Amino acid sequence: MTVIRxxxxxxxxxxxxxxxxxxxxxxxxxxxxxxxxxxxxxKAQIYNYFGSKDRLFDAVWxxxxxxxxxxxxxxxxxxxxxxxxxxxxxxxxxEIRRLVSWRRLERGHDGPHLxxxxxxxxxxDAIAKAQAxxxxxxxxxxxxxxxxxxxxxxLWTTGSSLEVLTVADVSAAKRQREIxxxxxxxLVAR
Amino acid sequence: MTVIRxxxxxxxxxxxxxxxxxxxxxxxxxxxxxxxxxxxxxKAQIYNYFGSKDRLFDAVWxxxxxxxxxxxxxxxxxxxxxxxxxxxxxxxxxEIRRLVSWRRLERGHDGPHLxxxxxxxxxxDAIAKAQAxxxxxxxxxxxxxxxxxxxxxxLWTTGSSLEVLTVADVSAAKRQREIxxxxxxxLVAR
Numbered sequence: 001m002t003v004i005r006x007x008x009x010x011x012x013x014x015x016x017x018x019x020x021x022x023x024x025x026x027x028x029x030x031x032x033x034x035x036x037x038x039x040x041x042x043k044a045q046i047y048n049y050f051g052s053k054d055r056l057f058d059a060v061w062x063x064x065x066x067x068x069x070x071x072x073x074x075x076x077x078x079x080x081x082x083x084x085x086x087x088x089x090x091x092x093x094x095e096i097r098r099l100v101s102w103r104r105l106e107r108g109h110d111g112p113h114l115x116x117x118x119x120x121x122x123x124x125d126a127i128a129k130a131q132a133x134x135x136x137x138x139x140x141x142x143x144x145x146x147x148x149x150x151x152x153x154x155l156w157t158t159g160s161s162l163e164v165l166t167v168a169d170v171s172a173a174k175r176q177r178e179i180x181x182x183x184x185x186x187l188v189a190r
Numbered sequence: 191m192t193v194i195r196x197x198x199x200x201x202x203x204x205x206x207x208x209x210x211x212x213x214x215x216x217x218x219x220x221x222x223x224x225x226x227x228x229x230x231x232x233k234a235q236i237y238n239y240f241g242s243k244d245r246l247f248d249a250v251w252x253x254x255x256x257x258x259x260x261x262x263x264x265x266x267x268x269x270x271x272x273x274x275x276x277x278x279x280x281x282x283x284x285e286i287r288r289l290v291s292w293r294r295l296e297r298g299h300d301g302p303h304l305x306x307x308x309x310x311x312x313x314x315d316a317i318a319k320a321q322a323x324x325x326x327x328x329x330x331x332x333x334x335x336x337x338x339x340x341x342x343x344x345l346w347t348t349g350s351s352l353e354v355l356t357v358a359d360v361s362a363a364k365r366q367r368e369i370x371x372x373x374x375x376x377l378v379a380r
Contacts, residue, residue: 026295029218101291104348105216116353124357143358144369147345150354155341158348161290163306164340167314168333179334186380187373 011049013039019060023095026102027057057103058113064099065116074123076130079149083184084177086153091176097158120146139190152183201239203229209250213285216292217247247293248303254289255306264313266320269339273374274367276343281366287347310336329380342373 017039021030032053036043050056072089075082090097120143127142140148156165156176207229211220222243226233240246262279265272280287310333317332330338346355346366 025218026216028215098295101295101348105288105291105295112353112356117356120353120357140369140372141358143354147354147358148342148369148373151341151345152338155337158291158294161294161302161306161310161340163302163310164333164337166302166307167310168331168337179330179338182330182380183338183377186376190372190376 007049010039010041010045014041014046014049014056015059015063018056019063019095019099022057022060022102023098027054027106030057032056061099061103061113062115064096065113065119067093068096069119074126076126077135079127079130079136079145079188080181080185083149083153084181086150087156087177087180090154090157094157097154100154101158136188137190140187145187148187149184152180152187155180155183197239200229200231200235204231204236204239204246205249205253208246209253209285209289212247212250212292213288217244217296220247222246251289251293251303252305254286255303255309257283258286259309264316266316267325269317269320269326269335269378270371270375273339273343274371276340277346277367277370280344280347284347287344290344291348326378327380330377335377338377339374342370342377345370345373 014035017035018030021035021038025031030053032043032046035056036046046053046056050059068086068089072082072085124142124146127136127145130136131138131142136145204225207225208220211225211228215221220243222233222236225246226236236243236246240249258276258279262272262275314332314336317326317335320326321328321332326335
């Protein structure tokens with residue numbers, strides 16, 4: 001039992017260390033020996049538990065999707081509030097959007113991740129149901145509306161160039177949140 | 191004269207090769223010797239003309255900003271059309287949004303680029319003027335509206351995760367363009 005518990009604890013420490021490492025340096029730039037050292041483990045354990053650096057990244061990605069889904073459940077009756085909460089999650093955990101960006105840059109050619117697709121589908125289904133119930137406009141297809149919502153929610157964390165952010169001059173987090181809620185209200189009512 | 195012309199040609203070949211290299215591998219991942227070889231030049235010329243790999247990236251970034259401004263001038267009387275044309279530029283030159291993303295990931299701590307800020311300011315001024323003239327709603331501050339427009343314009347090129355794009359199932363480029371125009375029309379009229 002202790003061995004199994006230790007193995008699970010080591011695996012979790014490796015995922016946590018890998019998350020920080022991948023967020024900082026990307027997939028190609030991440031160093032397996034640095035991850036092992038920061039997890040108080042060794043490289044052999046990484047290959048034992050995950051098989052490769054790429055599969056370790058997949059495990060990190062799955063943990064990120066799980067975290068977002070659990071901390072920010074979809075509320076299709078209040079999509080503007082959902083977008084504002086998503087933005088809060090992105091701001092509180094800046095590594096999330098960094099991992100999304102690294103993944104698109106370095107894994108764009110790969111297929112999407114099954115677990116993440118299942119979650120995206122469940123979210124789209126919730127929006128489709130709200131559209132069928134008439135609480136959300138069906139102007140945009142449900143998947144398109146989700147893409148727009150996530151896009152707007154990431155406005156201040158990955159959506160714009162440094163220069164546009166400088167010129168936009170939105171320093172207060174509260175105002176940033178209001179802008180996201182406001183923009184999504186507009187899209188939902190269209 | 192010939193020497194000067196050759197120098198300008200070599201400098202341009204280096205910028206072109208660097209643009210492709212940085213778009214593919216990012217700033218840390220880019221290899222100066224590969225850039226030199228692809229430009230039919232040598233590493234010494236890179237350091238002569240640009241000083242360092244980082245300054246070479248700055249030169250690439252400036253050329254990207256220039257290209258976007260020249261190919262897609264702001265039309266504040268038709269911001270939805272402007273967003274659709276921006277999206278076309280991003281789709282035709284996928285390296286543009288990749289360079290934006292790499293820069294945010296690897297240079298987020300740096301200050302914004304002066305030339306790019308000047309261009310962003312000019313664009314914001316054009317939107318502010320249209321708002322003062324009453325052709326664009328002043329619901330959003332002009333800089334915020336620009337940030338939202340660029341964000342929506344990059345919806346299909348960097349704005350969403352692979353999974354959301356899969357679920358959104360928007361395959362036809364024309365439909366993608368319409369969605370961007372549509373969403374921006376909504377924001378401009380708010």
